[in-house]
Amino acid sequence: DIVMTQSPDSLAVSLGARATINCKSSQSVLYSSNNKNYLAWYQQKPGQPPKLLIYWASTRESGVPDRFSGSGSGTDFTLTISSLRAEDVAVYYCQQYYSGLTFGGGTKVEIK
Amino acid sequence: QVQLVQSGAEVKKPGASVKVSCKASGYTFANYHINWVRQATGQGPEWMGWMNPNSDNIGYAQKFQGRVTMTRNTSITTAYMELSSLRSEDTAVYYCATGNLWFDSWGQGTLVTVSS
Numbered sequence: 001d002i003v004m005t006q007s008p009d010s011l012a013v014s015l016g017a018r019a020t021i022n023c024k025s026s027q028s029v030l031y032s033s034n035n036k037n038y039l040a041w042y043q044q045k046p047g048q049p050p051k052l053l054i055y056w057a058s059t060r061e062s063g064v065p066d067r068f069s070g071s072g073s074g075t076d077f078t079l080t081i082s083s084l085r086a087e088d089v090a091v092y093y094c095q096q097y098y099s100g101l102t103f104g105g106g107t108k109v110e111i112k
Numbered sequence: 113q114v115q116l117v118q119s120g121a122e123v124k125k126p127g128a129s130v131k132v133s134c135k136a137s138g139y140t141f142a143n144y145h146i147n148w149v150r151q152a153t154g155q156g157p158e159w160m161g162w163m164n165p166n167s168d169n170i171g172y173a174q175k176f177q178g179r180v181t182m183t184r185n186t187s188i189t190t191a192y193m194e195l196s197s198l199r200s201e202d203t204a205v206y207y208c209a210t211g212n213l214w215f216d217s218w219g220q221g222t223l224v225t226v227s228s
Contacts, residue, residue, distance in 0.1 A: 040214040042157075049207050049218035050157060061216065072151075093156055095215040099145075100173065101159040 002026050002096050004104035011112040019081040021093035021107045028074045031098065038098035041070055041079045041088045044106075050093060054079070086111065114138045116208050116219035123225045129196040132222045134208030141189040142166035145212050148182060148193045150204040151221075157207075163191060198226045 003021040003026040013019045031039045037057035042050035052061045057077055067082045081088055089111060094104040119133040134146065146162040161172035163182040170182055174193070184191045191208055206222045211214035 035142070038213065049209070049221055050215070051218075052214055052216045054223075056212045095157075097216065101213075103156040105156045 002102055004094055004096055004102055006027055006094060006104035006107050008094075009105075010108040010110065011096050012110045013081075013084045014112045015085050015086065017089070017112075019084050019109055021079040021092050021109070022089065023072075023077040023079070023104050025075045025077075025098075027099075029096045029098035030074050037073050038096055039070075039072075039077055040095045040097065041068075042093045042095065043088075044093065045096060047089045052060070053092075081109070084109070086112070114210060114217040116210070116217060118206075118208060118219040118222045121223040121225070123227065126199055126226055126228055128198050128226075130198060130224050131192055131194040132206050132208075132224070133189045134219050135194070136169060136189045136191065136210075139210075141186060146182075146184070146191040147209045147215060148180075149207045149209055150202075151178040151207070152201075152204040155204075156206075160193070160206075162212075165191065179185065192228050193214055196222075198224075200226050204228050 016073040018076045033044045039057045042051040053064050058070040069080050071078050091106045091108045093106050117135045122130050123195045124130050142165050145162045148164045149157045151157045160176050163170045165184050179196050203226045209220040210217045214215045
């Protein structure tokens with residue numbers, strides 16, 4: 001199985017500041033035949049199921065604010081919240097779908 | 113809009129089985145795979161397997177092979193996940209979710225508690 005490792009485990013960011021979450025896969029999730037990275041990002045608030053934010057590493061799901069962006073390729077990926085709002089407090093997960101389906105352990109984002 | 117409504121919380125003894133249902137509405141049931149994902153408290157989600165409602169194609173994560181069974185009743189657009197030989201480590205919230213690669217719609221979750 002591909003292991004997904006997120007860092008940091010948690011971070012506290014001031015309102016309006018940038019939040020950066022990292023995700024590393026144990027092997028590349030870049031499929032060479034189509035040059036796509038098989039990686040998604042989710043947001044989960046307490047008591048709710050995860051919500052899809054991004055797929056193909058950088059494509060925002062419909063309705064997701066543009067302050068959320070995804071980047072990276074191969075084994076190293078980043079989710080960036082450009083200007084943190086109070087409603088962004090949540091746990092964020094990455095997920096690979098290159099081989100099987102596995103999630104990272106999550107990064108908790110809080111307000112400083 | 114897509115809606116997935118799951119059955120209620122369950123408490124089971126070790127060694128028992130549990131069957132969770134997922135009623136789909138708002139879309140053509142046959143068009144999207146149904147996945148089952150579980151999440152223990154404080155942990156990341158864990159994918160259990162997928163099912164194509166339009167065929168007999170089913171795939172289970174290796175960890176759950178032999179213990180999980182996914183079925184569906186297309187006439188009532190409902191998917192089911194049955195997990196057998198329950199142990200305490202199976203205590204988690206179980207979700208159904210649509211999607212072939214990523215998961216774009218989720219049920220509300222069903223808490224399954226395994227305790228003697």
